[in-house]
Structure formats: structure tokens, C-alpha cells
Amino acid sequence: MMTQLKSQSPGLYIVSGPAGSGKTHWIFQQLSKQTGSQIYGAPSQSSWCLDSAYLESQLRGDLQNLNTRNLAEIEGWALKSPVYLELGFHLDLQVLPIFSSCVPCHKIAVLPSGLAMSEWHFWADNLVLGVGAMNPQMPSQIQKSDLTGEVFDPASLDMVWYELTHGAYGEVQRAKGIFNVVDGRSFWFSFVAGQDSYYEELNRPRCLESRPGGLSGIEVCGQNLDTEAIASNLAASCLNDQLLSHYQAQYRSYAANSEVVS
Amino acid sequence: MKIAVLSCIHGNYEALNAVLLDLEQHKAEKIYCLGDLVGYGPYPNAVVEMIRSLDIPTCQGCWDEDIVEGLNACECSYPSLLAEQRGKLAHEWTHERIYPEVRDYLAQLPLSLREGDLCFTHGSPQNQHEYLLPEMNAFAALERVLSTGANTLFCGHTHVPYVRTLEAGSIRLRVDYKGESGEETVFTTPLRRIVNVGSVGEPRHGRPNATYVLYDTETDHVQLREVEYDYQKTCAAIIEQGLPPIFAWRLARGLEFAERADDPSHICER
Numbered sequence A: 001m002m003t004q005l006k007s008q009s010p011g012l013y014i015v016s017g018p019a020g021s022g023k024t025h026w027i028f029q030q031l032s033k034q035t036g037s038q039i040y041g042a043p044s045q046s047s048w049c050l051d052s053a054y055l056e057s058q059l060r061g062d063l064q065n066l067n068t069r070n071l072a073e074i075e076g077w078a079l080k081s082p083v084y085l086e087l088g089f090h091l092d093l094q095v096l097p098i099f100s101s102c103v104p105c106h107k108i109a110v111l112p113s114g115l116a117m118s119e120w121h122f123w124a125d126n127l128v129l130g131v132g133a134m135n136p137q138m139p140s141q142i143q144k145s146d147l148t149g150e151v152f153d154p155a156s157l158d159m160v161w162y163e164l165t166h167g168a169y170g171e172v173q174r175a176k177g178i179f180n181v182v183d184g185r186s187f188w189f190s191f192v193a194g195q196d197s198y199y200e201e202l203n204r205p206r207c208l209e210s211r212p213g214g215l216s217g218i219e220v221c222g223q224n225l226d227t228e229a230i231a232s233n234l235a236a237s238c239l240n241d242q243l244l245s246h247y248q249a250q251y252r253s254y255a256a257n258s259e260v261v262s
Numbered sequence B: 001m002k003i004a005v006l007s008c009i010h011g012n013y014e015a016l017n018a019v020l021l022d023l024e025q026h027k028a029e030k031i032y033c034l035g036d037l038v039g040y041g042p043y044p045n046a047v048v049e050m051i052r053s054l055d056i057p058t059c060q061g062c063w064d065e066d067i068v069e070g071l072n073a074c075e076c077s078y079p080s081l082l083a084e085q086r087g088k089l090a091h092e093w094t095h096e097r098i099y100p101e102v103r104d105y106l107a108q109l110p111l112s113l114r115e116g117d118l119c120f121t122h123g124s125p126q127n128q129h130e131y132l133l134p135e136m137n138a139f140a141a142l143e144r145v146l147s148t149g150a151n152t153l154f155c156g157h158t159h160v161p162y163v164r165t166l167e168a169g170s171i172r173l174r175v176d177y178k179g180e181s182g183e184e185t186v187f188t189t190p191l192r193r194i195v196n197v198g199s200v201g202e203p204r205h206g207r208p209n210a211t212y213v214l215y216d217t218e219t220d221h222v223q224l225r226e227v228e229y230d231y232q233k234t235c236a237a238i239i240e241q242g243l244p245p246i247f248a249w250r251l252a253r254g255l256e257f258a259e260r261a262d263d264p265s266h267i268c269e270r
């Protein structure tokens, strides 16, 4: 079943797999090897997508982000370059249009080790070994909150993320987020049940004046989630306008001083 | 004489009862309490009434002071915006429920107590809100003990128990004036000790168990006690009484959060 995948050649690469198995990470690896245009879409997701925002920040080239509107143009793109389409963990094939047979199409499942047989095995023609262990239960709840423009106190964010990923607000199987912190930086947070959280700074310009415009938000999948408590604790961890301008002024003066020294 | 020293009960009546039973079994003859009778926990009045009924000599803790003076009396002791918001919530909740006579009792508590060469205080002898952390520089720590004239200083407030011995040592002091080297003065100090007794009702050592200290004045032996109790009862009461459920979650894990940030860049509203 496993075929050798030449992910540099033109065509459609449809990627699926369970929550947190490393789909976006695998796509990131493929796109960063690439010399031509980098084309990515996550058609199963709503108006905003943390994964595309992550790829946009972390890939050096210009990511061509496909949204639902230009799904019809995909075939045209795919005849010239590789096009990566990431599906959610629910393998929702309904969101995809029917593609004509002249476009080479690869179905890739990114699966954690030890997953014996699953719907992905039947669907995929390429299997990629992802990370973590398979959670037997499918998440029954997904909470998504857009936090664009919000700026966090890092100590509070650390506390609420710890609580979230240790079961204080229900059983979390997967959580990811992009958060702006007060020193002007933005971070990618990622958690899969049974593993340590992963943190990465995003390549975004440092924002030390007013509120950052880049996409920020959180997505939590799990069971019995106390969505209200998650939202209110996140809100309590963010700076109001007055505090934000006070601390930003401090950081601007640090930055100015260190420039003089160096 | 065997004495028991407790601190930071924080309205946790179940934990207090378990500790009282444990110290009785260990034949403690006298009890001292280092304050923070109220705050976070669901039974502030009952805890104070118990301490009063047993006539336990008690110092005023940071929470006791804040309940009497209002939050403005306190210097910033929250490590994050979130901890501050939760602290304020706990403060308001306690403030609304506390009986006037309980408040009067908390108001008249002393900052520190002395018994022979022992001194008892909540945070530091100077301030209920000061944290004597185990990693505090040795000179500053020694200075805090010396200021009391005692050899052993019992404190609480950090919610993490420890014993720190400040070795008998000498401090050399030389004042140079305008390039000329001055005279050197040498102070010698005998052995001093700081004993942090941890917390009965809001531990921060990663387990829900209550901690306190037994001290034998004859043998000078310090015994740190960790006492299991039915913390689920307190957790249930926290939720029943309308305190935020996250307080129960953290209590069950020994994760009390209101520890002062040492990082001067931490963010707070004050």
C-alpha cells in the first residue's frame, strides 16, 4: 500500500489523519523543501485557520493560501505545482470538489504508530508515520476562539495553558493556538494528549505599538469541555488598552537602549 | 517541650481538623499559628472560631491584613494577571461572608510573636507580604533573623515548607573612603535558622496534603509533618459555596498559585 511519494512533482496532495498526528508538520516539511510556489489549503475548516497562519509565518517563501472560494481553481494550480490540501481528523471528503482524472492526486494519511486498521488505511494510498499514540476516542467537542488583537500576559498564559492541558477544563485531546505576548512576539502552542506541549516562536514582526493584526486564536478538541471557563480564563489573561500601552512603552525603551549599546 | 507551628490555613476547615488531630497524636503541648486563616477556602469563619476557641497564639497573615485593611494595604504579590484576578475574587468572596467579630479578631493580631529564642511571623518580621524564599541570598536571610534577636525564625506565606540553616559565620565589612582603604570590621554570628512551616490549607508542594512543623525545644529537632486529609470534602465545599471551581482543581493537586513573582517584569494592575 505504501508507495514512494514524490512530493515535489505537480499534483494534488490531500492529507488527513487523526487530531495531533502531525499533518501540518508533515506539510511544512514538504513545502520548505520546495523551490517553486507553495500552495496550501485547509478546506474543511472555517473562515480562519490556525494551521495556515502557522505555515504562512514559518515558511520563508510566499504561501499561496487557498480558501474555500478558490477551490475551483485548484485543478489549474495542481497541473503546475504541488498543492497541499489538509483535511481535518474527521476525514470529511464532502468538502472537496470532484477533481478531474487528469490531475495527479495523492491521498496521504499521517498516522500515529500502532494504529492497526482505520478508515484512513482504506482511503489513503500513502501512509506517513506521524507522532504520538492513537487516542481511541474521537473528540466530541471542538472549541475555536478568535483572539486576534488580544495580547497576553505570559505568566497568565502559561498558567491557563497548563490548566487546560492538565484537565482543569475537561478532557483535552488536542489543543493548538497562536498567542501574542506583551513583549511583541507571537507563539505557536501545540498539545496532544499524552505528550508534552510544544512551543515555537513565529516569524512575525515584533509588535510594540498598539494591537497586533496577525491571526491569533485557539482551537481545543476533547470531551466535557467547560468552554465558558476556557474563554473567561483566557480573557482574564489578556491586557487591557491601558496596561498594554504602559508595558509596550517599557519594551520600546528597552529596545531603544539595547540598540544604543550594540 | 514539643510545639506545633501551623500557617496558611486559608479557610480550609477539613485540613485544619486533620492537623489538630495529628499534632495531638504527636503530643504537642503548645500550638502557634502564623496567620492566613482566611482566603481561597470555603470556611473562613469556622477556621477563625476554631483557632480562637483553642486559644492558639496567632500572628497576622497577609490575607488577614487584607481582609481588615482592604486590598490596597497589600503590596503587589501576584505573579500574573490571572492570579491577581482570582485573588481579588477570593478576597471579595471572603470579605462579603466574614463575621464582624472575626474581622475584629483578625485586626488585633500581632505581626510577630516571641517565645524564648524563637520568633514566629507570617512573611518576614518586617512585613506580612514579604516572601522569605529558600533561595534568598544568605546575607538578607540572616539579616531577617538577626532583626528579631531570635535564633530560630518560624515563617509561612510561601506555602512551600523548608528548613534553612544559616551557618555560624563572619561578615567582613570594610568601608573605603575616597580611595583610602578604611578599617575592616568583622562580625561573627552564631548559627541561625529559618523554618518555613508550609501551608495547612493551600499547599504548593504538588500534593494536596497539609503540612506543619513539630519542634522540640529540648532537642532542637524540627520535624516537618505532611498530613493526608479528605481534601475532596473541601473541594466539594469550594464549588458548593460558589467559589471558582478552578480553586478546587488546584487544591486537589497542591498547586496553590498566589506566589509572588520574583521577576520584576511581571505584569500586574497595581
Ligand SMILES: [Zn+2]
Residues within 6 Å of the ligand: B008, B009, B010, B036, B061, B157, B158, B159, B199
Ligand atoms: Zn498563605
Ligand SMILES: [Zn+2]
Residues within 6 Å of the ligand: B036, B061, B062, B063, B122, B128, B156, B157, B158
Ligand atoms: Zn501570606
